[in-house]
Amino acid sequence: MATNRTKVPRPLARQLFVEAGHRCAIPTCRAAPLEIAHIVPWHRVQRHDFHNMVVLCPNCHTRFDRGDIDRQAMFRYKELLRLSDPNRVAPEDPSPRAGLIRAYRLFQSEITGWHKSISDLILAVGYSSHGFPTGNLQGCRRAASVARVATDKLGELGDEGVGEAADYVFDWYRNWADDVFDLKLSVFSGSGRDDYEDWENERFMAFVVLHEEVCVALDLDPTELDFFEAERDDQELPKVSLGTRGLWETDE
Ligand SMILES: [Zn+2]
Numbered sequence: 001m002a003t004n005r006t007k008v009p010r011p012l013a014r015q016l017f018v019e020a021g022h023r024c025a026i027p028t029c030r031a032a033p034l035e036i037a038h039i040v041p042w043h044r045v046q047r048h049d050f051h052n053m054v055v056l057c058p059n060c061h062t063r064f065d066r067g068d069i070d071r072q073a074m075f076r077y078k079e080l081l082r083l084s085d086p087n088r089v090a091p092e093d094p095s096p097r098a099g100l101i102r103a104y105r106l107f108q109s110e111i112t113g114w115h116k117s118i119s120d121l122i123l124a125v126g127y128s129s130h131g132f133p134t135g136n137l138q139g140c141r142r143a144a145s146v147a148r149v150a151t152d153k154l155g156e157l158g159d160e161g162v163g164e165a166a167d168y169v170f171d172w173y174r175n176w177a178d179d180v181f182d183l184k185l186s187v188f189s190g191s192g193r194d195d196y197e198d199w200e201n202e203r204f205m206a207f208v209v210l211h212e213e214v215c216v217a218l219d220l221d222p223t224e225l226d227f228f229e230a231e232r233d234d235q236e237l238p239k240v241s242l243g244t245r246g247l248w249e250t251d252e
Contacts, residue, residue: 005042006048008036008048008053009048012048012050012053013036016036016053016054016055017034017055019055019081019082020034020054020055020081022034022055023055024055024056024057024060025055025056025060025077025078025081026057026069026077027080029057029059029060031057031060032057033057034055034056034057035055035057035058035061036053036055037053037055037056037061037064037074038052038053039052039053039054039071039074039075039078040052040071040219040220044219051078051096051097052097054074054077054078054081070224071220071224072220072224072225075098078095079095082095097218099157100154100157100162100217100218101218101225103150103153103156103157104154104158104214104225106150106153106154107147107150107151107153107154109150110143110146110147110149110150111147111150111170111173113143113147114140114143114146114147114173114177115173116143117136117139117142117143118140118143118176118177118180120136120139120140121137121139121140121180122180124136125180140177144173144177147170147173148170151166151167151169151170154166155167158213158214158217159213159216159217161213162210162214162217164213165206165209165210165212165213165214166210168206168210169203169207169210172202172203172206207227211225211227
């Protein structure tokens with residue numbers, strides 16, 4: 001399996017050892033001697049990339065290879081090394097992977113905020129015969145612009161596939177907000193129930209596609225990154241689950 005594997009260049013090895021203070025990268029272990037491990041395995045990446053490598057003691061290395069420690073956890077340990085470095089200057093070279101994951105989480109949180117503000121607007125209209133309450137409308141517009149920024153950031157840090165998938169989610173919400181502003185609320189009435197479900201399915205699939213694109217960009221399996229489940233705490237609208245990570249679970 002490791003046939004064409006090239007030797008880790010000495011400067012890179014040194015950088016990895018220094019990063020971990022010449023101790024196993026798992027904070028509760030810190031044992032020695034040390035081995036260099038690829039977080040996404042060598043046979044998949046075929047290259048030595050600092051951000052994808054970490055030093056481990058043989059015991060932790062074996063546990064990692066066996067799956068006792070999963071890949072997402074290992075990236076987190078790697079990130080902790082960087083954060084705990086006392087000589088750390090401003091993160092001039094932040095791990096692009098960590099940046100993408102953060103941008104994905106931020107996107108999810110801003111979209112959730114926007115979702116909530118659109119729901120609030122619908123509820124406020126329902127209780128008022130005087131059109132949209134100004135405060136809700138402004139809140140909704142503000143949430144939309146913040147979500148736009150988060151969408152652009154995610155597209156910037158991801159690849160083209162991530163950018164397109166994020167735009168698609170954003171557009172879904174923009175269409176929903178547009179419909180609300182135009183008072184085309186039929187989809188929320190009992191008679192429009194089928195349409196509503198199709199629409200919800202479209203949203204669900206948009207999130208699924210985005211999740212898969214982000215995972216491709218990170219070279220992770222979809223189950224290795226937490227999937228997004230939008231929270232809906234209002235009682236007026238039907239509750240629609242965005243599904244679970246069980247979607248991608250296979251029994252290979
Ligand atoms: Zn260890």
